[in-house]
Each structure stands twice: as C-alpha cells, then as structure tokens.
Amino acid sequence: MNPATLIPTADALTVPWGWFQFLLMLTFPLHLFAMNAMLGTALTAFICHLRPERAYQELSHELARALPFIMAFTINLGVAPLLFVNVLYGHLFYTSSIMMGLFWLAVIPILIIAYYLAYIYDFKFDKLGNLARFAILVVLLFLMAVGFLFSNNMTMMLSPASWLRWFAEPGGTLLNLADPALLPRYLHMMIGALAVGGLCVALYSSTVLKHDAGVAEAGTRLGMQLFTLLTGLQILIGAVFLLMLPAEVMKRFIGNNILATGLLATGVLLAIASLVTSYRRNITATLCLVIPLIYVMAFMRDSVRTGYLEPYFDMATVPVNVQWSPLVFFLVILVLGLVVIAWMLSRLRGVKKVG
Numbered sequence: 001m002n003p004a005t006l007i008p009t010a011d012a013l014t015v016p017w018g019w020f021q022f023l024l025m026l027t028f029p030l031h032l033f034a035m036n037a038m039l040g041t042a043l044t045a046f047i048c049h050l051r052p053e054r055a056y057q058e059l060s061h062e063l064a065r066a067l068p069f070i071m072a073f074t075i076n077l078g079v080a081p082l083l084f085v086n087v088l089y090g091h092l093f094y095t096s097s098i099m100m101g102l103f104w105l106a107v108i109p110i111l112i113i114a115y116y117l118a119y120i121y122d123f124k125f126d127k128l129g130n131l132a133r134f135a136i137l138v139v140l141l142f143l144m145a146v147g148f149l150f151s152n153n154m155t156m157m158l159s160p161a162s163w164l165r166w167f168a169e170p171g172g173t174l175l176n177l178a179d180p181a182l183l184p185r186y187l188h189m190m191i192g193a194l195a196v197g198g199l200c201v202a203l204y205s206s207t208v209l210k211h212d213a214g215v216a217e218a219g220t221r222l223g224m225q226l227f228t229l230l231t232g233l234q235i236l237i238g239a240v241f242l243l244m245l246p247a248e249v250m251k252r253f254i255g256n257n258i259l260a261t262g263l264l265a266t267g268v269l270l271a272i273a274s275l276v277t278s279y280r281r282n283i284t285a286t287l288c289l290v291i292p293l294i295y296v297m298a299f300m301r302d303s304v305r306t307g308y309l310e311p312y313f314d315m316a317t318v319p320v321n322v323q324w325s326p327l328v329f330f331l332v333i334l335v336l337g338l339v340v341i342a343w344m345l346s347r348l349r350g351v352k353k354v355g
C-alpha cells in the first residue's frame, strides 16, 4: 500500500500559512526555554541532595520553590505551538496521536503526578528528609518521559510509511521506536535542555539568590559546570543525530539547502562560542549566545520536518479561505496575555522582596 494514501486531506487555512508558521516559530522556542529551565532545575535540585554542604541543601530548597512556577510556564507556553501545529499539520499530527493514543493520553496523568509531586517537594521540603531526593528524581524522570512521548509523536507524524503498522496493531499502542533517528533526537533534546537548564540555574542563583553568597556561588558553579559538560557532550550527540537522519534530510544540512546548511554552521559556531564563555563562567555572554542558538535549533528542527514531509506534503498546496478576524482576535488576546504575565511577574518580585 502506498503510505501517501493514508494521509487525510488537510483542512483549509483561514490566512496564508506563513502567518501560522511565523507564530509557531515564535512561540515554540518559548516553550523550549521554559522546558529547559524546568528540567535543569529538577536535575540540579537532585544533584544538590547528593552534596552534604549547607549551601547545596539551601540551594535545593530554593529550587524546590521555583519549580512549580517553571512547570506552569512550560505547560502554558506549550499551548500556543500546539495550536499552530494543529492548524498547519493537523491531518498528520492527529493521525499519529491516534496511533499512539494510549501513550498520548497518558501524558496528562503523568504530568498531573509530576506536578503534584513537585508541589509536595516544595511545600513539605523539610518534612520529606531523605525522601526529598527520590521525590525530585521521580519528578525529573516523569517530565523526561513526557518529552519522550512528544518526540515519538513529533517524529511519527512525519513518517506515513510507519503508519502501515497500525493495521496489525490498532490499539493506540504504537510508538516510533523503529526510527533510528528517534533516540539521538530525544537525547539531543534532553541533553540540550539539561545544559540550558543548568545555565538558567546559574543565572537564577547569581541574581535572585545573591543575598546568600554561599548559595549563589554553589548554584552558579553547579549550573555552569552542567552547561559546559553537557554542551560538550551535545556536539557529539548532535553529530550522531545528523548522521541518523534519512539521507535526503541530512543532505539538506550539508549543502543541498543553503538555508539549512547556513543554520547548521551558525548553530555549531554559537555552540562552540558558548562553550568558551561558559568555561570562563561568563553567564551573560553565554546567555546572549544560547538565546539565538535555541532559535537556530528550532528552525533546524523545522527544516528536518520539511525534509521528512517533502515526498508527502507541501504546505503551499493547502487551500486558503481568508478570514482575518480570528487571527486579529488572537493577536489582541496574545498581547493582553503577555501584559498580564509581565504584571504578575512584577508583582511576584515585589512579594519576594518584602518576604
């Protein structure tokens, strides 16, 4: 059977696809930033439990307080890209979501348990004693499991050929484990997240926690060490990921597509430069390199998606029935929402200072 015949017809768009693509590429990296901070905070808090010094115990308590906030941001900042992925790739994304339905629905209970545990870790930090380290380890593993399920869905939706398995296994239990690029992709995502998360911890410690010099120093040192170590490892994992991509997709990055090749070169240069600055413990310079790096990686990931879909789907062929009002309404709500979030954050800072 020709797998292309399994692909449902794409729904008509209400504005030209470039608008949705722009909004997807604007909002997805925001989800990534928050997700990175969340995973890095959880890992650093766990490592702190393995160190007996007072500064590390205090640091884990401070990170326990921050974690539920960062989780809320990660989940909420995931909603916007989810909407745009649905609009642009709904016919592919819904199909793969149904094929792995059991696992996909499991994301919700896994997240609820992780969220609940993160609150227990925060509110009952002192009472938990030695159990605290297990609580935060479970939170970290559950969150990484959610990331794994996302990687499965985001890759399975790109491979209609893998959908043929559904006829033999229609129970919603399919994953994309046979794809050789899945594991390197997931590791690339997770190691990058934990590295950038380490940088976030260093930034948080050196700014918000600077009232306690010992804690600030412990957080800055640990966070920057994590960033340097994991980013070094990432260069290797990233190369393996590139090599594991289907040949036609990989070739986009080594000359077949000027934009993709330029993105890869820029990404590698930014990563190497960030290694140098993090080795020198320069948080600001590292951050200035990592923010564009994450955007570059998000665009590369999008180019991978286009490469995978080239034989099956061309966005430019989707019909457009122009209706501007929903987009305008969305943009107005988006701006209002951002203003409210900025206001809430400013209030939160005020509360912390008083406390």
Ligand code: HEM
Pocket: 024, 028, 031, 035, 074, 075, 076, 078, 079, 081, 082, 083, 085, 111, 143, 144, 146, 147, 148, 150, 151, 152, 154, 155, 185, 186, 189, 190
């Ligand atoms: C809190 C735990 C979460 C973690 C650790 C996480 C992690 C990830 C990872 C690793 C990816 C990339 C997968 C890949 O391409 O291989 C991803 C993509 C994505 N995540 Fe999350 N995620 C989480 C929660 C959420 C939630 C709750 C939402 C929605 C409300 C969401 C929305 C998205 C979307 C839409 C994408 C794909 C965007 C695109 O393909 O352009 N995430 N996430």
